[in-house]
Amino acid sequence: MPTRNRTVLVVGAGVAGSAFAHWAARHGFAPTVVDREPRLSSRLSRLEIGFGGIGVLERMGLLDRLAGEVGPPPAVEFRFGEDGDPVRCPAPPAEHSLVVRRDPLLRELRDLTGSDAEFLFGDSVTALRETPDGVDVEFENGPPRRFDLVVGADGLHSTVRDLAFEGTAADHIHDLGVTVAVFTVPDFTGQHALSTVLVKPGRGAMLTDIPGEDALEAVLLRRRPYGERDAGRETPEDLARAFAGDGGEIPRILDEMSRADVQIAPTRQVRLDTWSRGRVVLLGNAAFCSDPMSGMDTVLALKGAMSLAGELARVDGDHRAGFFAYEAAMRPHVEHAQRMGEDTVDGAAPSGGSSGLRVMRTALRAELLASKVISLFTGGNGIAETGPEFPFERYLPAGERGTV
Numbered sequence: 545m546p547t548r549n550r551t552v553l554v555v556g557a558g559v560a561g562s563a564f565a566h567w568a569a570r571h572g573f574a575p576t577v578v579d580r581e582p583r584l585s586s587r588l589s590r591l592e593i594g595f596g597g598i599g600v601l602e603r604m605g606l607l608d609r610l611a612g613e614v615g616p617p618p619a620v621e622f623r624f625g626e627d628g629d630p631v632r633c634p635a636p637p638a639e640h641s642l643v644v645r646r647d648p649l650l651r652e653l654r655d656l657t658g659s660d661a662e663f664l665f666g667d668s669v670t671a672l673r674e675t676p677d678g679v680d681v682e683f684e685n686g687p688p689r690r691f692d693l694v695v696g697a698d699g700l701h702s703t704v705r706d707l708a709f710e711g712t713a714a715d716h717i718h719d720l721g722v723t724v725a726v727f728t729v730p731d732f733t734g735q736h737a738l739s740t741v742l743v744k745p746g747r748g749a750m751l752t753d754i755p756g757e758d759a760l761e762a763v764l765l766r767r768r769p770y771g772e773r774d775a776g777r778e779t780p781e782d783l784a785r786a787f788a789g790d791g792g793e794i795p796r797i798l799d800e801m802s803r804a805d806v807q808i809a810p811t812r813q814v815r816l817d818t819w820s821r822g823r824v825v826l827l828g829n830a831a832f833c834s835d836p837m838s839g840m841d842t843v844l845a846l847k848g849a850m851s852l853a854g855e856l857a858r859v860d861g862d863h864r865a866g867f868f869a870y871e872a873a874m875r876p877h878v879e880h881a882q883r884m885g886e887d888t889v890d891g892a893a894p895s896g897g898s899s900g901l902r903v904m905r906t907a908l909r910a911e912l913l914a915s916k917v918i919s920l921f922t923g924g925n926g927i928a929e930t931g932p933e934f935p936f937e938r939y940l941p942a943g944e945r946g947t948v
């Protein structure tokens with residue numbers, strides 16, 4: 545059990561914050577988690593979790609608890625333009641990737657931590673004032689409190705980042721130039737463990753099944769013309785115009801979109817020179833979102849949570865040394881994922897014309913790019929997943945090393 549900096553406020557009970565609370569408690573810290581949402585969302589959000597993330601879930605004992613909730617990783621069928629045969633890439637091995645809905649994953653993460661952490665829902669922070677031996681925190685609803693450390697795991701539009709770091713969101717959030725819309729549609733294809741990816745010049749669409757549900761997740765992407773303003777204020781109708789006249793499944797997808805609860809946003813990355821300021825540190829999307837299409841953000845959130853808690857514990861809660869070691873360890877993983885994020889966006893809504901699509905198809909068919917593309921479209925989970933090694937053993941509590 546650490547002798548310093550035991551009380552930690554975690555802002556955000558998403559995957560990053562909930563996983564950190566588990567690991568922090570397991571190392572003997574006393575986490576309090578606050579989330580502005582009063583309850584879990586009921587959206588059918590689907591997460592695909594690749595190799596490194598599965599390794600963290602396994603060491604948390606969550607794979608068994610999630611056994612009834614996970615689905616197999618999908619094969620991917622690409623169609624480039626309107627012509628030509630589809631190209632099908634096999635699914636990655638089940639031990640390299642799994643699909644799970646976000647809500648059961650979060651429910652199990654929170655249940656796992658249980659009373660080892662204090663959870664406050666429906667509240668947020670409004671001010672953070674650092675003193676030599678703590679951080680004075682003001683809340684929207686609850687009374688002010690003091691914590692030794694604060695972890696900002698509050699997602700892309702982090703309030704903690706705004707309160708504690710220099711610069712504005714515009715300095716930290718980088719638009720990748722493509723708008724993405726995600727929504728659920730009734731399963732009108734009957735596909736199982738399959739992602740269908742339609743790639744057109746400047747736009748793309750994907751349909752994937754959701755484990756345990758009679759529904760598919762639909763994703764539409766549209767590359768915005770250079771210089772187009774209003775990124776972030778596009779509507780489903782703007783997306784629909786970009787796909788008007790396309791064939792195949794597109795008319796049905798557009799019809800369903802007109803009735804669906806559509807999440808729509810530009811593809812964005814968070815890039816910061818440093819992830820900590822004094823006693824405040826950022827984690828997950830708040831620190832290093834790689835983009836919603838790469839599928840790597842949940843893996844990064846899980847690895848980052850284990851790493852941050854593990855590094856802090858290794859230095860007896862010394863935040864300067866612990867935050868430094870966490871950042872040094874995680875930077876290579878983040879840079880790898882952010883490169884993949886850019887490639888994914890480029891490949892899913894390519895800027896080239898029809899000839900570019902023919903080149904992509906030929907290359908894929910020749911299987912020169914197959915493993916790379918699988919890993920891009922399956923969240924880095926494909927057979928070609930490369931990237932830095934993650935030292936799981938290093939981050940386990942001392943008494944558990946060599947036993948898991």
Ligand SMILES: Cc1cc2nc3c(=O)[nH]c(=O)nc-3n(C[C@H](O)[C@H](O)[C@H](O)COP(=O)(O)OP(=O)(O)OC[C@H]3O[C@@H](n4cnc5c(N)ncnc54)[C@H](O)[C@@H]3O)c2cc1C
Binds near residue numbers: 560588701
């Ligand atoms: C509702 C939702 C649906 C998603 N659906 C998908 C999906 O379908 N597919 C996919 O790949 N990824 C999805 N994601 C993203 C994915 O969960 C994350 O990218 C990834 O798991 C990294 O998680 P994170 O914990 O860093 O951030 P997030 O998942 O964004 O979690 C941040 C948490 O912080 C809370 N929060 C935000 N601001 C504040 C504040 N000011 N005060 C207190 N709490 C705050 C939020 O309520 C949320 O619980 C979704 C995220 C959300 C929030």
